[in-house]
Amino acid sequence: xxxxxxxxxxxxxxxxxxxxxxxxxxxLIKRNxxxxxxxxxxxxxxxxxxxxxxxxxxxxKQDFKDDILKGNFLEYAEVYGNFYGTPKEKVFxxxxxxxxxxxxxxxxxxxxxxxxxxxxxxxFILPPSMEELKNRIIGRGSETPESLMTxxxxxxxxxxxxxxxxxxxxxxxxxxxxxxxxxIIEAENCRVDRVGNExxxxxxxx
Amino acid sequence: xxxxxxxxxxxxxxxxxxxxxxxxxxxLIKRNxxxxxxxxxxxxxxxxxxxxxxxxxxxxKQDFKDDILKGNFLEYAEVYGNFYGTPKEKVFxxxxxxxxxxxxxxxxxxxxxxxxxxxxxxxFILPPSMEELKNRIIGRGSETPESLMTxxxxxxxxxxxxxxxxxxxxxxxxxxxxxxxxxIIEAENCRVDRVGNExxxxxxxx
Numbered sequence: 001x002x003x004x005x006x007x008x009x010x011x012x013x014x015x016x017x018x019x020x021x022x023x024x025x026x027x028l029i030k031r032n033x034x035x036x037x038x039x040x041x042x043x044x045x046x047x048x049x050x051x052x053x054x055x056x057x058x059x060x061k062q063d064f065k066d067d068i069l070k071g072n073f074l075e076y077a078e079v080y081g082n083f084y085g086t087p088k089e090k091v092f093x094x095x096x097x098x099x100x101x102x103x104x105x106x107x108x109x110x111x112x113x114x115x116x117x118x119x120x121x122x123x124f125i126l127p128p129s130m131e132e133l134k135n136r137i138i139g140r141g142s143e144t145p146e147s148l149m150t151x152x153x154x155x156x157x158x159x160x161x162x163x164x165x166x167x168x169x170x171x172x173x174x175x176x177x178x179x180x181x182x183x184i185i186e187a188e189n190c191r192v193d194r195v196g197n198e199x200x201x202x203x204x205x206x
Numbered sequence: 207x208x209x210x211x212x213x214x215x216x217x218x219x220x221x222x223x224x225x226x227x228x229x230x231x232x233x234l235i236k237r238n239x240x241x242x243x244x245x246x247x248x249x250x251x252x253x254x255x256x257x258x259x260x261x262x263x264x265x266x267k268q269d270f271k272d273d274i275l276k277g278n279f280l281e282y283a284e285v286y287g288n289f290y291g292t293p294k295e296k297v298f299x300x301x302x303x304x305x306x307x308x309x310x311x312x313x314x315x316x317x318x319x320x321x322x323x324x325x326x327x328x329x330f331i332l333p334p335s336m337e338e339l340k341n342r343i344i345g346r347g348s349e350t351p352e353s354l355m356t357x358x359x360x361x362x363x364x365x366x367x368x369x370x371x372x373x374x375x376x377x378x379x380x381x382x383x384x385x386x387x388x389x390i391i392e393a394e395n396c397r398v399d400r401v402g403n404e405x406x407x408x409x410x411x412x
Contacts, residue, residue, distance in 0.1 A: 190386055
């Protein structure tokens with residue numbers, strides 16, 4: 001058997017709010033103990049039940065700003081006065097050790113990650129229909145009618161960004177969508193532009 | 207559920223002699239009744255047990271030459287005075303109707319197909335090791351020592367062409383290799399550059 005020792009894959013799971021990114025990522029990790037998920041850092045206060053280092057790395061605003069200046073984030077954003085970001089070093093360490101890392105992230109974040117790490121596998125999660133997306137956003141029940149319309153409009157706009165991704169997966173069923181992502185990961189591990197050099201070393205040298 | 211009505215995929219299974227292309231293709235078709243395999247045309251005489259239209263389309267040399275001039279082959283080659291080729295129309299009809307088509311073909315043929323149909327999925331089948339490739343070629347028992355060395359040398363040379371393919375699949379186990387190819391097909395069906403336009407039509411138009 002060929003030793004295809006390689007870097008891990010950075011698998012970016014992204015898409016509009018309500019598409020079901022979070023549920024799919026949970027299922028993916030449940031099924032694949034060898035894949036790990038990147039935990040984001042944030043300056044917002046922990047909500048009830050959230051665990052530091054699991055839900056998020058909770059940080060003081062000043063520390064976060066210092067880390068920005070040090071270039072410690074793969075991407076970051078300020079949303080309603082709070083910062084959110086992806087700690088770079090943890091992700092890169094794992095990739096170097098050959099582990100696949102999942103990044104569950106919004107579209108703006110994914111596009112920033114693509115700029116600095118285009119070798120990532122960029123997967124856009126789609127709702128089965130706009131109607132269903134609306135139902136899911138409403139179903140969360142945590143929105144006012146105004147913020148709901150804003151969310152819905154912005155989800156609609158965001159769908160146009162699908163063209164910047166490598167793959168689109170329709171989340172009509174969490175199990176099926178998760179299996180599709182597993183297939184994508186398997187296929188990416190057979191791509192010649194990822195494993196070609198290893199193969200040529202193994203076979204092609206005279 | 208989004209209707210992802212699309213063209214079929216042209217899946218080109220290629221690699222050096224002895225890598226196990228044929229066995230993998232048989233398994234792939236056994237498992238997936240919706241995938242069909244392209245039957246080659248040839249001017250060589252049928253061998254015992256070969257069925258016209260299944261093993262090959264057996265043709266007269268003059269008819270084959272006429273078809274070449276008419277541009278009826280996706281690729282063709284002359285080997286030891288016999289012609290072999292892939293009938294173009296049958297393949298394209300099936301792709302248009304949305305059916306996936308497998309082409310089991312040698313490396314020279316695959317590279318020609320890539321020129322005229324770069325949208326194909328080009329998969330290179332690798333033996334688990336050069337030692338194993340040697341054993342498999344010997345195991346066929348139909349070779350003289352000289353032709354065996356020639357075959358082996360040429361297989362070795364051919365491995366360098368892996369870089370022209372999209373995917374490399376190591377055939378250490380037929381079941382696993384076949385599953386890898388199934389994963390690749392599934393993943394290709396999620397590629398934005400294949401389904402993007404359908405998605406944008408469905409969701410993105412205001």
